[in-house]
Amino acid sequence: MRLIQSLPLSLVLAAPLSTAIAADRSGERVFAETSPGLVAVEAEDYFAQTKIEKRAWFLTSASRLPPVGLPDIDTSHVAGAGGGAYIEVLPDTGVDGRKLTPGENISDPPGAMAAAHYRVSFATAGTYTVWARAFGTDGDDNTLHFGLDGEWPSSGARMHTFGGKEWRWASRHRQHRGRITLEVPTTGLHEISISMREDGCELDRFLLVRDAAFEPVANEPGPAALYTLATEPFAEASPGVIVIEAEAAAAPTGWEFVETTPQPGGTGRGHLRWTVAGQGQEAVDDSVLSYSFRIGTPGTYQLHLRSRMPDPKNRPNTLDPDGIVWVRFVGGADAPGAFALGENNWVKVAILGHPEGWTWDTHADRGPPHPDSPVLRMFNSPGVHRVEFAGRSHGHAIDRFVLRRVDVPRPRLNADEEHALLALPISPRR
Numbered sequence: 001m002r003l004i005q006s007l008p009l010s011l012v013l014a015a016p017l018s019t020a021i022a023a024d025r026s027g028e029r030v031f032a033e034t035s036p037g038l039v040a041v042e043a044e045d046y047f048a049q050t051k052i053e054k055r056a057w058f059l060t061s062a063s064r065l066p067p068v069g070l071p072d073i074d075t076s077h078v079a080g081a082g083g084g085a086y087i088e089v090l091p092d093t094g095v096d097g098r099k100l101t102p103g104e105n106i107s108d109p110p111g112a113m114a115a116a117h118y119r120v121s122f123a124t125a126g127t128y129t130v131w132a133r134a135f136g137t138d139g140d141d142n143t144l145h146f147g148l149d150g151e152w153p154s155s156g157a158r159m160h161t162f163g164g165k166e167w168r169w170a171s172r173h174r175q176h177r178g179r180i181t182l183e184v185p186t187t188g189l190h191e192i193s194i195s196m197r198e199d200g201c202e203l204d205r206f207l208l209v210r211d212a213a214f215e216p217v218a219n220e221p222g223p224a225a226l227y228t229l230a231t232e233p234f235a236e237a238s239p240g241v242i243v244i245e246a247e248a249a250a251a252p253t254g255w256e257f258v259e260t261t262p263q264p265g266g267t268g269r270g271h272l273r274w275t276v277a278g279q280g281q282e283a284v285d286d287s288v289l290s291y292s293f294r295i296g297t298p299g300t301y302q303l304h305l306r307s308r309m310p311d312p313k314n315r316p317n318t319l320d321p322d323g324i325v326w327v328r329f330v331g332g333a334d335a336p337g338a339f340a341l342g343e344n345n346w347v348k349v350a351i352l353g354h355p356e357g358w359t360w361d362t363h364a365d366r367g368p369p370h371p372d373s374p375v376l377r378m379f380n381s382p383g384v385h386r387v388e389f390a391g392r393s394h395g396h397a398i399d400r401f402v403l404r405r406v407d408v409p410r411p412r413l414n415a416d417e418e419h420a421l422l423a424l425p426i427s428p429r430r
């Protein structure tokens with residue numbers, strides 16, 4: 001299938017495509033050793049993708065295929081894929097016998113295009129050999145890069161996978177033919193990333209192995225991944241800025257995870273939606289979404305929540321069509337002149353006006369006449385705190401939120417400022 005040969009991903013995906021409710025994969029997974037010195041990672045369980053303007057990793061499983069219309073040279077290879085799923089860089093326009101275009105269908109620099117990110121907890125520091133279980137249909141589908149903690153060392157770059165039209169393990173540099181390795185500097189949580197070298201690369205699993213002599217059985221799926229759900233607090237992505245995807249929390253009762261196709265302008269793997277019928281319900285304990293974060297830069301922080309109401313035309317006679325969620329903070333202090341937002345003070349968050357689609361409009365609201373009112377919390381010293389949301393009205397969706405230190409609160413942001421919030425990198429956990 002080669003329907004569109006040169007359209008950038010942003011154009012291919014301009015129309016809404018295959019947004020589907022998957023089996024719940026909300027919550028961020030932290031992969032750990034399956035046996036001493038060996039970590040197995042399921043490729044489809046990334047927590048975020050970046051650099052997806054032209055290419056992205058798309059999921060294939062028994063129930064889910066990449067969007068129709070993305071150029072690809074072959075069909076599903078889900079049979080034999082570990083965990084019943086794999087990911088592939090699409091569109092695939094870099095095809096044997098055609099001219100390759102750097103920055104489009106090939107990226108020799110690592111980390112520059114279609115990066116997917118994983119959280120891995122290491123029990124031992126040191127040098128790890130990286131093995132990839134990949135499927136390459138032609139000679140322009142069978143390379144990728146590996147990185148660690150935002151760096152792309154040459155030892156992890158330019159892996160040449162098997163590429164022989166079947167799932168098979170490999171660890172081989174495409175030029176020197178030696179193993180692909182990453183140096184893990186400390187025990188504990190690290191971010192492992194993959195990025196595109198050639199489009200059409202299909203990845204099922206990868207292994208990080210301390211034993212340089214270890215070799216997985218070439219044509220077997222290998223060890224299943226072991227993981228827990230991440231609980232480490234989110235740290236500042238830059239001084240005074242914390243960025244969290246709503247779906248980083250496992251969806252509790254009443255919330256559903258809506259997984260979306262990776263596309264420019266989308267954030268994370270999807271969003272959470274409140275499914276309980278009715279409007280204006282009270283906060284219920286077992287439906288609380290809880291996110292812990294670590295303040296390193298004391299000050300007053302403003303919450304910006306990216307959300308979407310199901311019916312922007314609801315109640316046209318009022319500024320507040322319907323409150324989105326409840327919010328409260330555990331830790332910190334009330335900001336002078338702002339709403340009390342402590343542990344015992346659930347406050348309604350409202351989108352004011354009637355914006356269509358996703359919006360960053362975020363106001364603490366106690367009813368008419370609905371004045372602009374930023375959601376603020378003061379943190380006077382470094383430490384770990386929590387922000388929590390509870391469902392309020394049916395169909396409201398939350399995608400990501402930003403906590404940002406402010407000298408002067410901004411009740412409303414302009415379009416450029418909102419776009420900048422969308423582009424912020426997700427906070428690390430530590």
Ligand SMILES: [Ca+2]
Binds near residue numbers: 092
């Ligand atoms: Ca393919």
Ligand SMILES: [Ca+2]
Binds near residue numbers: 093199200
């Ligand atoms: Ca290709």
Ligand SMILES: [Ca+2]
Binds near residue numbers: 042044083085086204
């Ligand atoms: Ca897999």
Ligand SMILES: [Ca+2]
Binds near residue numbers: 398
């Ligand atoms: Ca999201």
